[in-house]
Amino acid sequence: MVSFDQKVHTFIDQHELIQKGDRLLIGCSGGIDSMGLLHYLMDIRKKIEIEIFVAHVDHMLRGKVSLEDRIFVENFCKDNGITVFSTSIPIPKLLEEEGGNSQAVCRRERYGYFAKVMEENSIQKLVTAHHADDQLESILMSITKTGSLSGLKGMYAMRNFTFGTIVRPFLSVTKDEIREYLESKGGTYREDSSNAKDDYTRNRFRHNIIPLMKNENIHVPKNAVQLAQQLQEDDDYLFTLAKGEFPQVVTKVGDDSFLLDIPSLKKEPVSLQRRIILILLNYLYNNSEFSNSETIVRSIQNLSNTQQGNSTVHLPNQLVAHRKYSEILFEKMEDVNIHSVKLLHFNEWNDLESGICVYIGDASNVTKSKRLDCCLEYYCSSNNFKAPFCVRTRKDGDRIHLKGMESPKRLSRLFIDEKVPLKDRDHWPLLVDADDNIMAVIGIRENQNISKIQHAQDDIKIVIEYNNIYGKKIFN
Template identity: 45%
Template sequence: MSFELKVKQFIEQEQLIQQDDHLLIAVSGGVDSMALLHYFVKTKTQWGIEIAAVHVDHMLRGEASAQDRAFVQQYCDEHGVTLHARAIPIPEIIAVENGNSQLICRRERYRYFEEIVQKTNATKLVTAHHADDQLESVLMALTKNATVNGMQGIRSQRIFNKKSLIRPFLTVTKSEIWEYLQKQGQNYREDASNEKDAYMRNRFRHHVVPLLKAENPRVAEQVCHFTKHLQEDDALLMTLAQDIFSKTVTKNSENMYSLEIKAIQLVPLALQRRLVLILLNYLYKDSSTIQSYALLTSLLKLCDTTAGNAEVHMPEGFIAVRRYGNLTIQKNVSTQLNTFTDKKLILSANEWTTLANGVRLYIAELPELASELLTDTAQLFYFNASKLTLPLYVRVRKEGDRMLLKGMDQSKRLSRLFIDEKIPLNERNSWPLLVSQTDEVVAVIGVRMGVYFSTTARPNDDTVLIVD
């Protein structure tokens, strides 16, 4: 089967292109992207589409980088293709951030791609990923993470800036692309950095892949079939998992989710894994975090039992806590609430205050209590403002804190109250407390209210605290 026919069948099978599409083709000047650009120059009329090209000079190779841009510009001029190009000072960015050069290059490159997609109203961004890239990606995923997500490799299309990113060459190998470009009599630019073993992908490309191809010359194609089947199987299981997720996982706030462990234990392990992956996709943007085998395993282990309390500290300040058969994942409250240790959070009248654990507080005078403030979950606590002068404050626990409770002659130590109320040890030093202007603890928010408050309005009560 010819190269053109193979690509055409793949595009049709995957439904990558529709008539009247405006394709923005990412072109570096290398063999893969030049073959991609040339293929669409030849076939754009056949597909009924418009094309343009986009190029980024990373300024990492001095004059050679500039010559890459000039080479791509010359090709585009000769073939009537509009080229959008930009030089991005990657060395300066690396010097400031001191980060991974490959990740920074990719981030800045795709930022520019997003900008041009938006500017030109292109319907799809097109990249030249091919079957050998797929093989390398699967091998790297197997080496690093070995999660089901990672083993699915590169997809033929994905959402990009509310449009699509497509990869029409994913079915053909590097050698097939090279042969195609040679037959077309087209030239390309070599990137000397591709020969270096500094990058993981290059090491696999230079040393591991040749061994596999010696065993089976069609190994890249075989891996493409494998990833395709894996993607199809996973799509079905993810649909089932998404349905279960919507019924068993509760979103309490922007960064807080909870679920009953027994409900998760009722579904097969294959779906449990995907429930966790769905949750991680809500929490994180970084694919390496989402696909972390260690993180996935740790969270699944928390769901092994409902007995006892346990926690797992996650990336970016999240924490997963198992307590009384319930699993809660949220931003580490102790990290966020510790900002109140030295500086209290002011709780003023007539405005909502949202705490780090998602609880909202509002103080209103009784005659002005508006019905729209009251949700189905709101709790009302009435008090007399002459005895508990506004504003109130929120802070975390300090050594020696006590609180006077209704029906008691003497105040109770908070350390004892936390034990009696079964507050987990790891949460006690970060639990939000409501305090007066004299720094007296008047409520442990969400646990117990002090003597100043009543759940029913008393004759002298003129103010209400809403906890939601």
């Protein structure tokens, strides 16, 4: 039987995660996983001649208890002669100011602190205790949320970070194996009480889904690691091919401008088309959160497939994509065109040129109000409406499925019935999905599959806010 140490050592060698002379920063919460990682690296540091440091972040979500976690980690490091960097970040205050997903905000702030420590202390690698069970959970969560290949690839054993790289030497072992290892070392740890709650998506998978899968096959977490690695290898190879074809499809025409040739894109296999667009996004957004956005990729694919000779899509960060027959020009937005399409970024507030603010995202997210005069809130299911979502103005033939009607109603008839002034009809904002289904004529009527009450199957929340001045003009 292969020992825990041998499994981890083999995985580290296979992926070349740690080399002689490395300076490693261990992200340590004080829980079983990170304390197991700390003990493991303490055991091997002299053998392979590495330096280890520890970083801990108190998110201040559990008051005195989370402060005690910080003290626990600090005392352990002090007792074992390990340099520790620790801080407390007021996540509750940030959530009050920003809204959003608490786990996402925690992760952003935590990794931001890690990067700062690494840069200030010339530490090349951040080591985290993600394990095989984490990999399985991440893949299942991705399937549930978006079904993107990026999510199916799970976590890489090594990836680039803001400063240096992140390495995950425990991906080959399970949480139970880490627990057994830590107990064999006589190690202690802190238990985070929030891990027992089903408030977070990951916890619901961990408590309810994963046990069922393990009942079928106890090795399912390791199967997930193997699947992820195979997908990563295949995807990396396809990206290499896409990079070779990229210059034939996309041309840089200015400092922030690129021209995509649609016929050249269409000549490539679909698998390369998507990756060519992702490479373009990397140039446009310089490795920001939008560089790997499935929503933006699909919007560009839709734009390249449209039959209209001229069309425009607004992208995040004041970028705009203009299609003119066989080409798409990507450039910084200058003049706002009220007839153009506005792509909505998922899980974020989107400010429309018309003065409306729209949030569309996971129904479980806490949304911080924009504090405008009026607020409309709706729910729907991703089974009925598909991302990406956009706001556009009307076009010929538009219809909407309304409650209580057997057939969809023409938008032109709806405007007449609702006494919308003729001068406003061509500018009225419509919320639509990827299949161009009208979800709402904003401020007037909603699709039959959208409700003000959240039902069990509803996993998408829509919040629309606007000021009374605008409401008097367009909603009344």
